[in-house]
Amino acid sequence: MFDFSKVKRRRLDNGLLFLSDTEVDNDIVALKLHLHLGSLYEADAEAGLTSCFARMLLKGAGERNAAQLAMELESLGVRLHTGVGNDNGIVSLVCPREVFAQGLDIMLEVLTEPTFPEAELSRDIQTSIGKIRARLDHPFSHAMDLFEETYYEHHPYHKPAIGYEETVSRLTVAGLRGKMQQVMRTDNMVAALVGRVDAEPVIERLQQRLMPGTGSPQIPDPGGTVGQVAREKLEARQTQTSWIIAGWPAPPLGHPDSAPMALLASILGSTMDSRLFAELRERRSLAYEVGAQYRAYAGPSCMICYIGTGRDQYASGREGIVEQVERLRREGPTKAEVERTRSYMNGSHRLTMERNAHRASSYGVHELFGLSYDYAARFLAELEATTMDDMLRVADVWWRECTVAAVVPEGAVPEGTVDVSVT
Amino acid sequence: MATEAVFDSISHASGGSLSPFHSTRLDNGVLVLVKEMPRSPAAFVSIWCKTGTAHEDPQVLGVSHFLEHMFFKGTERFGPGEIDRVIKGIGGDNNASTSLEYTNYYATVPAEHYRSALEVLTDALLHSLFDPEEIDRERQVVLEEIALKEDDPESKAFLELQLAIGVDTPYGRPVLGTPESLAHIDRDVFRRYLAERYTGPNLCLVVSGDVERHAVRAAAEELLAAVPAGDPAPMPTFPWQVLRGQEKRLQRDVNHTYLTLGFRAAGLDNLAAAYDLELLAAILGEGRSSRLVRRLREELGIVTSISAWTWDLTGGGFFAITASMQPGDEAQVREEIEAILNDVRQQPVAPWELERAVTMSMADFRLSTETAADVGETLGYAHVTTGAEETLRYIDRLHEVTRERLQAVARQWLDPATGVAVTVCPANGNSDKAVTGATTAGTEHV
Numbered sequence: 024m025f026d027f028s029k030v031k032r033r034r035l036d037n038g039l040l041f042l043s044d045t046e047v048d049n050d051i052v053a054l055k056l057h058l059h060l061g062s063l064y065e066a067d068a069e070a071g072l073t074s075c076f077a078r079m080l081l082k083g084a085g086e087r088n089a090a091q092l093a094m095e096l097e098s099l100g101v102r103l104h105t106g107v108g109n110d111n112g113i114v115s116l117v118c119p120r121e122v123f124a125q126g127l128d129i130m131l132e133v134l135t136e137p138t139f140p141e142a143e144l145s146r147d148i149q150t151s152i153g154k155i156r157a158r159l160d161h162p163f164s165h166a167m168d169l170f171e172e173t174y175y176e177h178h179p180y181h182k183p184a185i186g187y188e189e190t191v192s193r194l195t196v197a198g199l200r201g202k203m204q205q206v207m208r209t210d211n212m213v214a215a216l217v218g219r220v221d222a223e224p225v226i227e228r229l230q231q232r233l234m235p236g237t238g239s240p241q242i243p244d245p246g247g248t249v250g251q252v253a254r255e256k257l258e259a260r261q262t263q264t265s266w267i268i269a270g271w272p273a274p275p276l277g278h279p280d281s282a283p284m285a286l287l288a289s290i291l292g293s294t295m296d297s298r299l300f301a302e303l304r305e306r307r308s309l310a311y312e313v314g315a316q317y318r319a320y321a322g323p324s325c326m327i328c329y330i331g332t333g334r335d336q337y338a339s340g341r342e343g344i345v346e347q348v349e350r351l352r353r354e355g356p357t358k359a360e361v362e363r364t365r366s367y368m369n370g371s372h373r374l375t376m377e378r379n380a381h382r383a384s385s386y387g388v389h390e391l392f393g394l395s396y397d398y399a400a401r402f403l404a405e406l407e408a409t410t411m412d413d414m415l416r417v418a419d420v421w422w423r424e425c426t427v428a429a430v431v432p433e434g435a436v437p438e439g440t441v442d443v444s445v446t
Numbered sequence: 447m448a449t450e451a452v453f454d455s456i457s458h459a460s461g462g463s464l465s466p467f468h469s470t471r472l473d474n475g476v477l478v479l480v481k482e483m484p485r486s487p488a489a490f491v492s493i494w495c496k497t498g499t500a501h502e503d504p505q506v507l508g509v510s511h512f513l514e515h516m517f518f519k520g521t522e523r524f525g526p527g528e529i530d531r532v533i534k535g536i537g538g539d540n541n542a543s544t545s546l547e548y549t550n551y552y553a554t555v556p557a558e559h560y561r562s563a564l565e566v567l568t569d570a571l572l573h574s575l576f577d578p579e580e581i582d583r584e585r586q587v588v589l590e591e592i593a594l595k596e597d598d599p600e601s602k603a604f605l606e607l608q609l610a611i612g613v614d615t616p617y618g619r620p621v622l623g624t625p626e627s628l629a630h631i632d633r634d635v636f637r638r639y640l641a642e643r644y645t646g647p648n649l650c651l652v653v654s655g656d657v658e659r660h661a662v663r664a665a666a667e668e669l670l671a672a673v674p675a676g677d678p679a680p681m682p683t684f685p686w687q688v689l690r691g692q693e694k695r696l697q698r699d700v701n702h703t704y705l706t707l708g709f710r711a712a713g714l715d716n717l718a719a720a721y722d723l724e725l726l727a728a729i730l731g732e733g734r735s736s737r738l739v740r741r742l743r744e745e746l747g748i749v750t751s752i753s754a755w756t757w758d759l760t761g762g763g764f765f766a767i768t769a770s771m772q773p774g775d776e777a778q779v780r781e782e783i784e785a786i787l788n789d790v791r792q793q794p795v796a797p798w799e800l801e802r803a804v805t806m807s808m809a810d811f812r813l814s815t816e817t818a819a820d821v822g823e824t825l826g827y828a829h830v831t832t833g834a835e836e837t838l839r840y841i842d843r844l845h846e847v848t849r850e851r852l853q854a855v856a857r858q859w860l861d862p863a864t865g866v867a868v869t870v871c872p873a874n875g876n877s878d879k880a881v882t883g884a885t886t887a888g889t890e891h892v
Contacts, residue, residue, distance in 0.1 A: 025487075048485045049463065051816055089744065093734035098802045100809025119812050146747040153750030156701040157770055160599050261699030261873075263593040294539065295518065295530035305519075305527055308586030311594055331594050363535040370537015370556050373487045377817040 025376045027397035038235040039209035042386045042396050043222040050120040052218030053380040057387040059211050059242050060112030062182045071186015076202045077105035083138035101126035109180045110321045117380050131232040139199045151191045162430045166266040170428035173256045178247045208236030215387035217379040245322030255427040256442045265337045267429040269344045270327040271422040276319045277394050282405035283417040288317035288326050289364045290356045303343045334432045352418040461838030463815045468659045474675040475646025480662050481654040481821050489560035489655035490822030492552035494830050497643035500546045500616035506631050508623015509639050511544040517570040519580040529566045536562050548830035554819045557656035561665050568669040576633040592622050599870040603706040606868040611708050615684045645676035652826040655818035686762035692866045697873035703773045704870040711859040713763030720758050721843045722855040727754040728803035737786050748775040784862040791856045794849035804844045
């Protein structure tokens, strides 16, 4: 079991929640800043704004323009990255220990003095439009986007983080500045440091540079009801394979049903001994890629199964997935499956915590969602305590209606399929 | 009883977390490399074989990769899928991969279970059943894998580039094979290939993490005893000369255009030049201040993405630039790439560019050798390429590179007129301006 006792948790004078784990054996330092940011924090009409905001932080800060920032970071060997998802964003610094202080200075400048140059925004918009179009060229990502639009429908999570062509075309520097005011405040973020460095100078710098906002941070209610009606949406393309995503509602992050759901999803499709792999790939040779994931967010979540199957195998692939989910829902897993999966999840956790960057992310993102930095330990204990009845109940309660989205070869659309478009 | 003298301890001041590691050879020729990491919670156990697509009989292309799949499809002791269950049951994960010149099988497990991981991997290596029904089933899976890669424009461009650059050599073969060649592969083919290629001198066991080297050796001696000794299987030799330029355009149902421009280059046959080319790739296409990214994406905004990379092989290497763009920008992208390549051929890069590339590469080296799995993977890959000991000198080698050497390799290998350009583009007759660049060998449209 990973030892969380070495993590120090402090609320700094400026209101920032700061976590540090400095009992580390190697010379790599990770500092992660997790923020309330992402698709949840933007209206549909401004889809892509928070993703653009995250990228634009690195396109000029203080006296440095984008090129100078890039040159300096790369010449130090510092990795400074930003990103957003459905309901959280990250500014991540990972580097060798000897350049951490310099990397931190640049990170703080990026966080507090971004310049958002108009010319850089124009270029970013063009690149984003390119990326949006390119997503359609990769059948799996195309199928995932289609699933999220269909499953989440009107909930903010339906939007791809990068946005749409029409919305990103309208992004403005004023919009970025507005987002800056809204999110870059100490009560909207959590900082987590992992590395063999003295935390005190880091704390001093964070306290000097990061400020609380005025009033309360605007954190929308992530709730909502989705996935209660069965849906099927297909798009036909000139491809050789059919990519199918089938999803069911699942409990959000931190919900009492999370641990049983995680066990079920893993049994279904997380490793090469899982049910989907064993049945659809090993026994029936329907696919090279097949699996399941439990996607837990602050808001409505889902358990998805995916398969990349042959040209004329849409029906077999879809039915194969549904059959395995239904069987698990009806009968539950075997004792051996549960024991094995518990062992796997415990082991996985231990192994992933070997990496400093992952450790920092784990502490930070769990605190951001009010779950505490050592949530993983509690979660593993919940896994241990989960009973067969818990799993049967959870599967029965959550896995009712299925949403299917697929990208299939032209000419391979099954008869009777209602919602099909050809792109 | 194993003694201290059985192991060579290999260390180097700039080897970072890889140094020291320990090396020993079993009586049947299997090399065992151990990196003890007492504070790691993990053990990474991997078997590397110096065999891959480049060693195959062309009639049975894809046998190395297919064999890799079949190792998990049943042994005398474990039924299909049971190896994965064992690894999962001890809290670990496992997988395998095949390339042109090597195949590897690995598991990452909590450190206390390394022996169990070694038992199942060696069992798969030595006692796989190759049941004909399982072979037929898995053949279908490999065909699905081929189809998946066909559908991805970047995978397709990469494959076509590899085939074109490797033409008339063992490097011009698809790792997955073809539907025709896969149909010729049966149990006898697997057994013959195993007997020829999976011999002691061709095999290396790499174990890293919280393990003790003598215990690892004892386990390896016991579990790998049945590996046949033999001579190291030679790598075929062939001329590797600069090609005439070629173009290949493939029209697909895509919105973007995907260009891969590649060259034959130096590889493991000329290590100094291989390091030069690696740094040149970083100067040209790694990071926002690299030449290609800076000019084509950050300044002109005519690519969505662009990068440069190298691939080092025994008989030579690949150097490639990969870019994605809006279809209408292709001509300008090609011109700009050509201009940048000509520039590095005509004059040395700036001192800051070399320093940046060296610093980034050093940082990457350190950040990618943090965990037991990272270290084991690095040592294993080094063994099948440069030799494991050479990888400890990686940082030193970077510092040996000069601007003059970079210009020299650029002049020798990166003449735009000798480039192989593979383009996957929309099928709707996009309004490309005339494509400039190498067309001396004709343009193939598919």
